[in-house]
Amino acid sequence: MPKLIYEGKSKKVYDLGGEELLLEFKDEVTAFDGKYKDIVPNKGRLSAMLSAKLFEILEEAGIRTHYICFVENRFLKxxxxxxxxxxxxxxxYAYGSFLKRMPLVNLLKKFSKPxxxxxxKSDELHDxxxxxEDIVEAGLLTDEEVKKIKEIALKVNDVLSDFWAKNGLKLIDFKIEVGKDPKTNELLVIDDLSGDSMRVLTPEGKHxxxxxxxxxxxxxxxxEGYRRLAxxxxxxxxICK
Ligand SMILES: Nc1ncnc2c1ncn2[C@@H]1O[C@H](COP(=O)(O)OP(=O)(O)O)[C@@H](O)[C@H]1O
Ligand SMILES: [Mg+2]
Structure with a gap:
């Protein structure tokens, strides 16, 4: 087994040596910064499969991601x-923490633009x-990179919104993480694309x-929801050989 280098709330990260990592999706769910936690058999497999499939869809649409291939039965290389x-x-659409900071807007109001x-990213500080400007002043990214990430995020939104809409589902919101390719400095979509990181509603309003x-x-x-998404x-x- 490759070397475990990080264990997060939903995944374990292994170093495969060279330029590759292996992400293992855990059979666990957490909420409210880890305050609640449960074992969920099969969640890891379903989330890994959905992430892999959605990364493939992004790549087909010309969006660069960290994804290489899917490894049975709960891993991404x-x-x-x-x-x-x-x-x-x-x-x-308005939901979650947005409504806490902007109480003038009603739940599920469709925004005029995303x-x-x-x-x-900090559990202690609740993200x-x-x-x-904070990001640039802290030296995390340049102005140009912030702009580029916004373009990437909007493109991911178009692709995922269309994909779920074709299947009768509504993409309320989602989060992505971004990383830099250490060799080329290129910005890539990393981490996962699963039911943990997006809100998807059925026409009946079921999550x-x-x-x-x-x-x-x-x-x-x-x-039940994760099985339907997958x-x-x-x-x-x-599939990795
Ligand atoms: N391609 C990648 N290169 C480096 N780090 C990555 C990559 N993809 C995901 N990660 C990191 O691996 C970790 C995945 O574990 P996760 O359970 O999501 O952690 P957390 O509890 O911090 O959300 C995250 O810290 C994420 O930023
Ligand atoms: Mg995470």
């Missing part, structure tokens, strides 16, 4: 990047919202994402 400690959120937010768990802490409800998306085709 990816390019090792210098991760930027930010969460980039794109919102199409809203992009940057948050500093605080940042201004673009197929982690929101079910945040609200009810019911792991059966959670896995079934709708279909299996990844780039």
């Amino acid at each position: 990816v390019r090792k990047c210098n991760a930027i400690p930010l969460e980039v959120i794109v919102r199409n 809203i992009i937010e940057f948050h500093y 605080p919202l940042l201004l673009e 197929l994402d982690k929101e079910t768990y945040r609200r009810t802490r019911d792991v059966n409800l959670l896995i 079934e709708i998306a279909g299996s990844p085709t780039r």
Whole structure:
């Protein structure tokens, strides 16, 4: 087994040597910065498969990502990047922490155009919202890079929104992480694209994402949604040899 270099809330990261990492998706769910935690059999496999498939869809649309291939039955082989400690959120409809900071807007109001937010990745500080200026002043990114990441985030939004819409589902919001390829300095979409990182609603207003768990802490409800997302998306085709 390759060397474990990091264990996060939802994944384990192994160093494959050279320029590659292996991400293992865990059978665990957490909410509210790790305050709640449960074992969920099969979640790792379903999330890894969905992530792999969605990374393939992004790549087909010309968006550069860290994804190399899917490894049975819960792993992604990816390019090792210098991760930027930010969460980039794109919102199409008002939900979650947006409503806490902007109470004048009603739940699920469709925005006239997508809203992009940057948050500093820190469980202790509860991922605080940042201004673009904060990011530049802290030396995390240049102005140009902030601009480029916003373009990437909007393109990811178009591709994922269209994909779910074709299947009758509504993409409320999502978060991505971005890293830099250590060789080329190119900005790549990294981490995962799963029910943990996006809100997806059925026409009846049912959540197929982690929101079910945040609200009810019911792991059966959670896995039912994740199974539907994975079934709708279909299996990844780039399987590691
Ligand atoms: N291609 C990559 N290169 C380097 N780091 C990555 C890459 N993809 C994901 N990561 C990092 O691996 C970790 C994945 O573990 P996760 O369980 O999501 O952690 P967390 O609890 O910090 O969210 C995250 O810290 C993420 O930034
Ligand atoms: Mg994470």
